[in-house]
Amino acid sequence: MTIVYSAKKILTMNPARPVVTHVAVRDGRILGAGSLEELSGFGEFTLDEQFADKVIMPGMVEGHCHAVEGKWWRYVYCGFHDRMDPHGKVWSGLSSIDHVVSRLQEKEITLSDATTALTGWAIDPIYYDNKKITRHDLDRVSTTRAVGIMHASGHIMNVNSKALELAGYLRTGITHDGVPLGDDGLPTGELKGPDVMYPVGQHAGFDDNMLEFDEAGLIDFARLCVRTGVTTATDLAARLEDSIVDMGIRVTGADDFPVRIMSLRFHHGLTPEELIEHVKQLQLRSTERFRLGKIKVIADGSIQGFSARLNWPGYYNGAPNGLWYIAPEQMRSIYEMALRDGIQVHTHTNGDEATDLVLDTLETALAKYPNQTHRFTIQHGQLINAAQYRRMAKLNMCVNHFANHHFYWGDEHYRLTVGPERAERMNACRTALDNGIPLAIHSDAPVTPLSPLFTAWCAVNRTTASGRTQGEHEKISVQEALYAITLGAAYTLNLDNEIGSIECGKHADFAILEDDPTSVDPDKLKDIDVWGTVQSGRVFPASLI
Amino acid sequence: MSQKTPELPVTIIGGYLGCGKTTLVNHLLRHANGLRLAILVNDFGDLPIDADLIEAQDGDVISLSGGCICCSYGDDLSLSLRKLQSASVKPEHILIEASGVALPGAIGNSLSLLQDYRLDCIAVLADASAIMHQANEKYIGDTVLRQLADADLLVLNKLDLTTQKKLTTTRGWLAGVSGHAPVVEAVHGKIEAGILFHQVAEYRTLVNPSTSICPPGRAELSEDGCDVDKADIAQKILRDHNHASELFESMHLLIGWKVDAHIIAAELADQKMRLIRVKGFVRNLDNELMLIQIVGARWSVTDAPSNLPESTQPGLVFIAKAGELKNEQLRRICKRRH
Incomplete structure (x- = not known):
């Protein structure tokens, strides 16, 4: 059966016919895009005009996010910015620590017993003049139950006295950089870094595995995808134990599951040989909506956490250089075996020294195992400079930049982490494209909200939270940004033959918009309402998800 | 306690x-x-x-x-x-x-x-x-x-x-x-292995003097301390008995007098003393039995476990590389009144 959808405008990302009025769908795939007359040549069809006043673009591809976001929405949202939950409720941003405490108190009085933990997320003290939150603030919420809030960055947590007490931290004698102490010698309740957050977090309602999605969370994550026009999303760093893979295949296989998930195995905890072997096993289990068989390598830490590896002169505020999360020899083994076996590797780098290591390592590995089509991708690559892009071009690499950082932490980078000059060239999308590097842009949700149109807005405008334009020279056009969140991202996932544009033969994946992103003021790109999606020909209105 | x-x-x-x-x-x-x-x-x-x-x-x-x-x-x-x-x-x-x-x-x-x-x-x-x-x-x-x-x-x-x-x-x-x-x-x-594990080798002699490498019991616990020369000292080369590449020697010093455990530990951990490892019990100035543990430059003083046998005698075992044990200086540090 063939359905032809009419629309006010269809943006195809196919340069041969960039804008059309109709798209024909059969068996979940695109039969053709063009005029009604052209499409009628395929034979009998049903004309569906429900999108007649909408704008259709290719289903958006989020090339770097984590499906665990769905799970986080079970906790109380404590962010500074308004944010939509999986059910479409927009939670208003909280403008002070008092407001954060009030929202937690509102939740607290709904809890029937006195000991259940109360958990919040997405707080960001940057917006509160970097005022430190203490256990005493959260003791105002409860002294009988553990209270914990994860920061937006995911690198810091605040807890109350009860949570510290349950974890055995409410004592003197702790000597750890990640546990600041008050004048009384007791921890202030701020916990920095996973090794200090996890032991307390388990008492404050966070589970041991803050990165891994669960069944209900995966379903909620899919709801967010529909609401933001996403039809393919990555789950970029997973252990992918058998039970998770079984569940992922089952849940995504449901007839009404609206997203294609691509989950990458990260390198931690396995030797290069074990990693390659596991990924080969995973490739055999890959399904249409649960794609497996790629590797995520993490080279360094984060810039705002001062754990990224920077080249000279390092951090603007003089902080010592960051940490390697992998030894160069291990990276080399992984790259060599992956090139040999045709496995794609995505590598997280934040600092420019980490990027140098990736380039050196790949260059050497390619000499040993030539591979024209590897599409190795640098994820984040926030400090890649022009010379590095030139090398990346020679090495056939792709990049997926963290455009949302401009808005959320751009002011911090300018003021504190890398200073004005380097902050202005962070996530240098313009230079990447000028060097012919295949480009995607991302949210890293749940670190920042899932919403490719917002991410496109960030790359186009480079506006910081304080309203400054940071790096005029690195702006890209709306058209380029829209390409980056569709075909660009699809290319980095080696899916550009299946998705990313509206043209004959591809999956019928559409984002249905209330307005035309190519004609609104570029500053309004983020404000375009998303009606819902079509995924493999299945229609998912956001209002019913 | x-x-x-x-x-x-x-x-x-x-x-x-x-x-x-x-x-x-x-x-x-x-x-x-x-x-x-x-x-x-x-x-x-x-x-x-x-x-x-x-x-x-x-x-x-x-x-x-x-x-x-x-x-x-x-x-x-x-x-x-x-x-x-x-x-x-x-x-x-x-x-x-x-x-x-x-x-x-x-x-x-x-x-x-x-x-x-x-x-x-x-x-x-x-x-x-x-x-x-x-x-x-x-x-x-x-x-x-x-x-x-x-x-x-x-x-x-x-x-x-x-x-x-x-x-x-x-x-x-x-x-x-x-x-x-x-x-x-x-x-x-x-x-x-004794360098990394106090529990093996010489330390066991402290809580069980019958297996001591030196005749037990000659040093008395006395209120005002005893002459260190009468303390029981044993010294031996840990001769390649577990195929270690480098030779070590150890000394067992019984300390029957009260000391300031923290000061002793800090001084013994000073690398001028060339000690690789130290472990044992001493009586603190307030007569509490304290456990001293030193590896290289890291030292700790904690309360002695409550389940020690009656026979436990205060004293320290020192391990150093062969030829580097500074017997006299060690005795002097442990003997010093605080």
């Missing part, structure tokens, strides 16, 4: 990739002398444990002969340590094999958060044939130097892979960058 479970000693084995950490761990397993070890490794890799020591493997836990176990902690060390707390058979000592790029000091810091563990020693290995090159390497040079600086005890390993001339240069260089940590030398990670 509150009764509490004695803290479990933890030794962190650090050092860059290829320095011989796994080989050292296997050597220690073979010479644990009945001590129940729990070994935490980053990954099982190229089989971290020699096959003949393995009894069974179940997921991320390998059971070893002698009640020892080996677990891989992957990306969550604190979770693995928490799991150990609920293990059916409690280990007596924990060895953490850090990953090749980890900073062992940071792992040590995170132990301070777990109440049931006590960091006993950070031992960092260096490949004698490669360490100077690694420290200059573009990407990992600073990481290697930070690892060395974190050490309480350095093990200069793989002596067989270098020339005498190069070794002399490396020794001098290492002394310059490592600061306070004593250096022991080894081939194939073969170091005297």
